[in-house]
Amino acid sequence: MPRLASPRTFLKVFIALLALTALTTGAAFVPLGPFNDAVALLIAASKATLVVLFFMNVRYSSRLTWAFAVAGFCWLAVLLGLSATDFFTRHWIPSPSAFPWR
Amino acid sequence: MVEAEPVGPHHTPLREQFEALGQQREADTLGMWVFLSTEILFFGGVITSYMIYRSLFAPAFHIGSGHLDLVSGTAMTVILLASSFTMALSVHAAEHGLRRRLMLCLALTLVLGLAFLGLKAHEYYHVYQERLVPGSRFHLEGPHAREVQLFMMHYFIMTGMHALHMIIGAGMLIFLITYAARNTYKNYTVEICGLYWHFVDIVWLFLFPLLYLFELRTR
Structure with missing residues (x-):
């Protein structure tokens, strides 16, 4: 190959x-x-x-290189995904502390 | 794993801590990918910040994005893709010991990289003239002016960090061209540097829609 x-x-x-x-x-x-x-x-x-x-x-x-190449993007998905669960769900429960700067 | 490899003057020699060239090559590649993973997360931090602030202040980010030039953004994307193409050809030329083609492709990559930086500098100057640089000189009429500074902040940090990576990449290319001119280049050095160059290209592929296309998308 x-x-x-x-x-x-x-x-x-x-x-x-x-x-x-x-x-x-x-x-x-x-x-x-x-x-x-x-x-x-x-x-x-x-x-x-x-x-x-x-x-x-x-x-x-090699497969090992594949794993290393994908790993960084997986951690990026965790970073973006878990941050989104906070900020994109705050308005679900109205509370004065949800958006303190408004 | 251990494979017979052709060894020529332009091939990276086997260092003593490795058993075979295949193993050494794998170790070099994996090391570079570990570094690139940290780079993904480095840019990931500012992209996360962008995602959160954009969700909070969408109208302001819409206005900010409208002040960027889509034509120059698209041109920079095409230039960077072309530089990645010539970098891939450089790696191919180094692998096969085609020194003249290697020098030509590396020089083209460098010229395209510098063209990108030139356009970027021109854009920064334009933004500066429009008084859109965040800070005390920032001036914009309208209801969302304060939050537009947040967009411009992200614009400068994202593109500035990217431009810094491009400058480092350009320096790297100058070294590679020197090695090729002296005929002391090694195939694997070119390949590893290529990985870095392509990575910087990938970062831009995401910055381009985030910064330049947002204004159009919400119209």
């Missing part, structure tokens, strides 16, 4: 990344309400996945 992708694959990935950039900027002009955020972040995540898999050679690396 090769350790790196071929320049031809790099070019294809680069074209895909440019297409996704055009798509994300275009999608921002389409009013989708709260789904605009989801679409923009989903496209950003797919672009990041392409970069990690091909440009960073993770696709051709």
